[in-house]
Amino acid sequence: MNTYSKEQGDVNATELRRKYTDRNLSAAAKALADEDAAYFIHQSLSTPVLNVLSRAEGIYIYDLDDKAYIDMHGNGVHAAGFNNDTIIEAAIAALRDKNTFTPRRYTNRHAVALAKKLVEITPAGLDRVLFAPGGSEAIEMAVMLAKQVTGKWKTISFWDSYHGNGFQASSIGGEELFKGGNGPMMPGALHVEFPNYYRNPWGFTTQEAVDDEIIRQMSILFEKEGDIACVIGEPVSATPIVPSPTFWVRVKALCEKHGALLIFDEIIEGFGRTGRMFACEHFVTPDILVLGKSLGGGLLPFAGIVANERFNVLQHRSIGHFTHEKNGLCSAVGLAMITYLQEHELVRQADEVGTLALQWLEAMKERRPSVGHIYGKGLHIGIELVIDKKDKHKAIADAEMVMYKAMERGIAFKIIEGNFITLRPSLLIQWDEMKLALEQIEACIQEVEEGLYYD
Known part of the structure; x- marks a missing residue:
């Protein structure tokens, strides 16, 4: 049964x-x-x-x-x-120009224009871009980047979260549905509660008390586990629970204290969903921002990360060696989507x-x-x-x-x-x-x- x-x-x-x-x-x-x-x-x-x-x-x-x-x-x-007509026309133009698939080691004007646009519209301090075929792969890139630049290998994320179906992404996710029965998952994937002020396991009734307890638990993991490369979470959860105005400020301060990075998964929330172009604008700027879903214009699968300039240090490693890394067709529809959002407010x-x-x-x-x-x-x-x-x-x-x-x-x-x-x-x-x-x-x-x- x-x-x-x-x-x-x-x-x-x-x-x-x-x-x-x-x-x-x-x-x-x-x-x-x-x-x-x-x-x-x-x-x-x-x-x-x-x-x-x-x-x-x-x-x-x-x-x-x-x-x-x-x-x-x-x-x-x-x-x-x-199936936005404007975005469809951008796709048709790319198809007619045959500016679609671009092999690795080459680039195209659509990919460069989209990367430039993302740097322009994301918060200051997010300056470098990598694209991926989908959100799970983008999460993998973000976490690998954090591990490479920090030299650490453990992660802190949140119970009941979803970050994709890759091995690392599902390990970081907080739902049994995506990892049960698979045997040992990625080691070092640690979890804490997300700040739910209506329903929390401690019966606390104030935002401050809930935030304090989660920060206390994170502090213990940083101090007693060590080797924490990053904290990764959605700035607003999928349910969607909205943290207090200070929660992510405190999390980022904790990351900076212990030499870890803050990664925001905005695959759902990005591109206007929360009434800002990016949900992080309600809180703090992360070290790495993960984007997807609407980035493909509602037509194609496409995702990516935007990170700080100081993390552009991986010439000796490859974290996003994808066949469709700089797909001209996907980039054309992503750029058309963002332009449409802006022009129509x-x-x-x-x-x-x-x-x-x-x-x-x-x-x-x-x-x-x-x-x-x-x-x-x-x-x-x-x-x-x-x-x-x-x-x-x-x-x-x-x-x-x-x-x-x-x-x-x-x-x-x-x-x-x-x-x-x-x-x-x-x-x-x-x-x-x-x-x-x-x-x-x-x-x-x-x-x-x-x-x-x-x-």
Whole structure:
């Protein structure tokens, strides 16, 4: 009997999932879903699939029957929207110019222009760039760089975090789902709690007390373990929990005291998600910034790191020797994506729409007995559902029902850790569209609270 972990998301093999597909997928969609299940290796979170898509555009995904859903997940690639015409035209131009694949030992104008743009828009002190095919590889590069420049080999990261599926990336990640059963993982991967002020293992009720305890534990690891090359984390977690304004300041000071680097994984949060171009702008500038997902313009897989000039010391080592290291096509779409964000002021829009959304949700929390807490910055938002607000027991079954009800109303999102509704729409979304989505989600929550379950 398989047991299914919900630490990363909703489960694709529950009875409710079967009910959803039976109720909503047409014969043609079911046939394609069955073929998908017949040919792909089954794995948690991926198989069987939820639905079959015909296309994606702007803030929407469309199923095979052309039903539109406001997509609040998008795997984080859709900062400038799905299949943005401007970005597509940049890709077409690169294809027509045949300025696409560039072998190693060569470069091209798109790769240089994108690297230059990233140095221009990232915080001061981030001056050197490396590209990679995807986020997991970018994490690997960042950690190897930290180990090389410090001469140390251990890492500190956070429980319940996700940093990719590479051997080192999954070791650093804090979820059993991605490393259980693999035997010994990367040695020296140490973990502490992320600063959750609503729900923490010590029962602390103030931000200061939570921060103090985590910093105390980190200090012990630095002093008693030693050889710490870096601390790596998301500046705002995927759920998304927002640390206090001083937490990362204290972490960076601890790193500097012990000769370690601070790495921020902004694969999700980068490019405007939190209402700033980069989430680190709310806190401190890291030594290494990891980017991905939307860097590929919603069209192609692409990622990279941006680091301080003083780490440009690895002429005797290779940490990113990838076939597509300076892919001209990927670089062209990445540059077009950033330009589109800037010209259409989508980062400012994310801040404004996100602020209104968080205010609306805080008011909803007062109306809805199962809404325990609201998290987020910008358009990086989380709703935690609980069975009762006093005991804070996770409402896992309710969250799954809300998700399927919302899907039937044309609102798609992902559940994380069993009971977090996570909302990460495209930065293109307008307030009236966001408000419509929030109203539909509240209606679904209210139905489940009133016993109108997903049957």
